[in-house]
Amino acid sequence: MILYDYKRAPNPRRVRIFLAEKNINIEIRNVDLMNQENIKEDFLKINPLGTVPFLQIEDGIGIAESIAICRYFEEKYPEPALMGKDPIEKAQIEMWQRLIEFKGIFPAGEAFRNKAEGFKDRAVAGPVKIEQIPELIERGEILINYFFKFINARLSKSEYVGGKSFSIADISAYIAIDFASWIKLVPDESHGSLNEWLEKIKLRDSINA
Amino acid sequence: MILYDYKRAPNPRRVRIFLAEKNINIEIRNVDLMNQENIKEDFLKINPLGTVPFLQIEDGIGIAESIAICRYFEEKYPEPALMGKDPIEKAQIEMWQRLIEFKGIFPAGEAFRNKAEGFKDRAVAGPVKIEQIPELIERGEILINYFFKFINARLSKSEYVGGKSFSIADISAYIAIDFASWIKLVPDESHGSLNEWLEKIKLRDSINA
Numbered sequence: 001m002i003l004y005d006y007k008r009a010p011n012p013r014r015v016r017i018f019l020a021e022k023n024i025n026i027e028i029r030n031v032d033l034m035n036q037e038n039i040k041e042d043f044l045k046i047n048p049l050g051t052v053p054f055l056q057i058e059d060g061i062g063i064a065e066s067i068a069i070c071r072y073f074e075e076k077y078p079e080p081a082l083m084g085k086d087p088i089e090k091a092q093i094e095m096w097q098r099l100i101e102f103k104g105i106f107p108a109g110e111a112f113r114n115k116a117e118g119f120k121d122r123a124v125a126g127p128v129k130i131e132q133i134p135e136l137i138e139r140g141e142i143l144i145n146y147f148f149k150f151i152n153a154r155l156s157k158s159e160y161v162g163g164k165s166f167s168i169a170d171i172s173a174y175i176a177i178d179f180a181s182w183i184k185l186v187p188d189e190s191h192g193s194l195n196e197w198l199e200k201i202k203l204r205d206s207i208n209a
Numbered sequence: 210m211i212l213y214d215y216k217r218a219p220n221p222r223r224v225r226i227f228l229a230e231k232n233i234n235i236e237i238r239n240v241d242l243m244n245q246e247n248i249k250e251d252f253l254k255i256n257p258l259g260t261v262p263f264l265q266i267e268d269g270i271g272i273a274e275s276i277a278i279c280r281y282f283e284e285k286y287p288e289p290a291l292m293g294k295d296p297i298e299k300a301q302i303e304m305w306q307r308l309i310e311f312k313g314i315f316p317a318g319e320a321f322r323n324k325a326e327g328f329k330d331r332a333v334a335g336p337v338k339i340e341q342i343p344e345l346i347e348r349g350e351i352l353i354n355y356f357f358k359f360i361n362a363r364l365s366k367s368e369y370v371g372g373k374s375f376s377i378a379d380i381s382a383y384i385a386i387d388f389a390s391w392i393k394l395v396p397d398e399s400h401g402s403l404n405e406w407l408e409k410i411k412l413r414d415s416i417n418a
Contacts, residue, residue: 049308061297065304072300088270091281095274099258103335124348126312128355135342139333146337 001026003069004047004054006033010105010179011066012053013209017171018070020206022077034118039127050127067097070168082168093162096154096169100161104147104176111140111183137183144180148187148194151176155193166204174201210235212278213256213263215242219314219388220275221262222418226380227279229415231286243327248336259336276306279377291377302371305363305378309370313356313385320349320392346392353389357396357403360385364402375413383410 003019005012005028019026031038031052039050047054047064055063055072063069074083084090113119114136124130151173154161162169177187177198187194201207212228214221214237228235240246240261248259256263256273264272264281272278283292293299322328323345333339360382363370371378386396386407396403410416 055300057297063297063300063304065307068300068304068307071303072296075296075299087281087284088266088272090284091264091272091277094280095272095277098274098277124352126355128351130348130351133342133344133348135344139339139342142337142339143333143335146335 001058002056003028004031004043004052004056005029006031006038006052009033009052010109010175014066014168014171014175015053015055015069016209017174017206018073018082018168020209021082021166021171021204022073022080024073024077051125067168082166082171084162084167089163093167093169096162097167097172100151100169100172100176103143103150105172105179107140107143107147108176108179108183108185111137111144112179114140115183141183141185144183144185147176147180148185148191152187152191152194155197160197170201174198174207210267211265212237213240213252213261213265214238215240215247215261218242218261219318219384223275223377223380223384224262224264224278225418226383226415227282227291227377229418230291230375230380230413231282231289233282233286260334276377291375291380293371293376298372302376302378305371306376306381309360309378309381309385312352312359314381314388316349316352316356317385317388317392317394320346320353321388323349324392350392350394353392353394356385356389357394357400361396361400361403364406369406379410383407383416 003015003026005016007030031043033052037043038052044050046056047062049064051064053066053069055069057063057072063072071083074081084093113123114132114134119132121129121131123132151161160166160170161173180186189195212224212235214225216239240252242261246252247261253259255265256271258273260273262275262278264278266272266281272281280292283290293302322332323341323343328341330338330340332341360370369375369379370382389395396407398404
């Protein structure tokens with residue numbers, strides 16, 4: 001089993017933190033996105049989507065998409081549970097995980113990809129050439145500022161994003177906030193509950209995975 | 210238990226088809242999105258996000274996000290399995306479900322919301338006022354045309370989107386294609402495998418739920 005990875009990108013990091021929380025050690029191989037190694041023939045034979053993270057379980061059986069990779073490990077090694085223990089918890093954590101992706105990770109990614117020189121005609125992930133749309137930088141910034149408020153309000157009422165214990169929703173939220181800092185947006189002191197939660201999360205051994 | 214619903218929107222329909230496949234009957238209440246009933250006080254007390262579908266399990270315990278609602282029912286009533294039976298199947302179905310959302314449902318939604326008169330300053334779902342960006346109509350159309358190719362290629366090698374049996378990935382793909390037709394994009398005869406699959410899916414009793 002091999003995890004194809006890239007240290008500096010947000011999505012592979014979600015998987016590395018998840019594995020560290022579960023204390024799972026597997027072989028990791030780096031795919032150099034900066035040199036577009038992910039869209040070269042050798043890697044496309046492994047993952048035709050050309051994306052990382054990618055988990056090769058065995059020849060011909062692989063999983064793309066960070067959350068789907070986490071699902072595989074959660075089902076295989078349920079403890080400690082990072083995606084909930086019963087139907088209500090599982091659904092609530094999935095709800096929060098998704099809300100954070102849509103309101104945090106995606107707008108940050110959209111602002112970043114429509115701004116960065118390196119993504120000039122690759123503003124959308126995937127094989128289709130898409131030109132940057134400058135208006136999406138501002139739209140992303142507006143949405144990220146709302147996301148800070150949204151997550152702060154949640155954390156003023158809940159110890160962790162998904163409920164009473166640490167879960168994949170916290171991992172996604174941490175990654176969303178880190179990703180937002182790439183476009184220089186950082187929650188200010190008005191977001192007290194969010195900042196307290198951030199301090200707590202940064203103490204976890206897994207977080208620098 | 211009450212499911213808050215709106216007949217004409219794509220996301221609530223995913224949940225209704227899922228419930229019909231599992232033969233689950235619950236109370237359903239309509240929230241009139243056209244009259245913005247979803248952002249009026251009465252409904253915001255039930256779901257502060259102002260979104261449908263929303264599943265109220267009991268007082269104070271509710272689930273937003275269609276896929277999270279499906280997860281609740283899948284965990285509670287595992288048969289027939291619509292999200293996979295073992296770790297590999299669960300991960301593969303989640304991967305395909307996500308790929309279809311990102312490559313199909315989202316671009317269709319983006320093209321639609323940035324085009325339709327009724328969403329003039331509400332181009333992004335949620336409480337933040339966001340102006341329409343006309344370039345996103347064309348971007349959405351380009352991405353949808355790629356989505357048709359992408360899903361056709363998958364279905365030329367797999368009986369169903371997620372693997373050997375019908376799953377939530379098929380429900381999402383069907384909804385993506387229906388949503389694309391709102392902006393007048395329909396897979397043509399060059400997408401043979403996709404069209405064959407569509408004919409097969411349309412025969413299911415659940416599909417008009």
